[in-house]
Amino acid sequence: MKDDQTTQPTRSKKRNREADVMDAAVEVFAQKGYPAASIQDVADRVGVLKGSLYYYIESKEDLLFRIVDDVHEQSTEILRSVQELDVPTIEVLGTYIERHVEWYLKNVKEVTVFFREWRHLTGDRLRIAKERRRGYEQIFRELIEAAQRDGDIDAAIDPKYASFYVLAAVNAVPDWYRPRGSDSPRVVAETYADMTVGLLTGTRQRGARVASRAA
């Protein structure tokens, strides 16, 4: 650890130290769980005195909120980047799942902390997190509706249930993924994208499905 106590921290040094604090918080929350973790644990991991952490953060909940906020921010950024692609909406949906799962798996600890612990937020922080979740789910649902207007997804699909189904499946990836397993984040991401497109384009009305089997 470098000794930078003697000089006034520059802007970039502050940013680096802040990143160190966030990385340490992710590690500590992932290992102990948010309720059992303390600011002291985070300070120990960064290698600074507890008091000096308050230069960067307000409270333990502030740390959790920043992790939650960062995951939301990055997810929204991925959503924005795929919406700019000049391809049919069904391809936008597939590419979105692909980039999203790959990002999840490259940041599996942070994402795991996000999903396991976000309910511990309180007050305004909890309200903001819930609003962002809803907004996010809404955008995904609107993409499904747009692909239905394009004729790529059957009108029989309920966009609400389809988005619940897909997002629950995708959000559970960090639960079972083992970084040392045989498949890379890229392979898992492509597989999930293909299954999502398969679900969205392969689902037909009951009547239609039974009729096509009979044919």
Added chain:
Amino acid sequence: MKDDQTTQPTRSKKRNREADVMDAAVEVFAQKGYPAASIQDVADRVGVLKGSLYYYIESKEDLLFRIVDDVHEQSTEILRSVQELDVPTIEVLGTYIERHVEWYLKNVKEVTVFFREWRHLTGDRLRIAKERRRGYEQIFRELIEAAQRDGDIDAAIDPKYASFYVLAAVNAVPDWYRPRGSDSPRVVAETYADMTVGLLTGTRQRGARVASRAA
């Protein structure tokens, strides 16, 4: 509440009281969360003295284990019942998801306690719960493989990832389902079954998908 303290409980009375105890445990764990709940809370809800609960159960963890065990038992029973159907395996899979989701939604509190709290089990009880989860996932995976041999599911689908995807989506239903919402358990169950069959039959190799778009 009937007063049956004065007579020796008959076999069926014991069974009824045991069911009351389990129902109360589900309510208490759902409301307070397992870590914060106590045997005293469960006794209060049943309307008996704490000491008399030990006639039916060994400990708070025993109550949780019985809930977990009951959900596993019922899920396995549904799996067994659909495997006896004389229809193609892809229909078995669809019917399984349908019955499974409907059962979940008719027992949403018990299932929610199961998913939120099972990790609090310890020792042999935790080991048994984990083994049953794995066994269950394995049967689902084998059904996918059988439908691939029938030619109803593309060989490009990875049975492991497909089972992770489907089971995560289905297991999350109790998280968002509101019993007073507009759709009955039956409608949600049918929708989930159709989406699962859509995923399993609609997913193609990347190359094949791109080629079919170009055609």
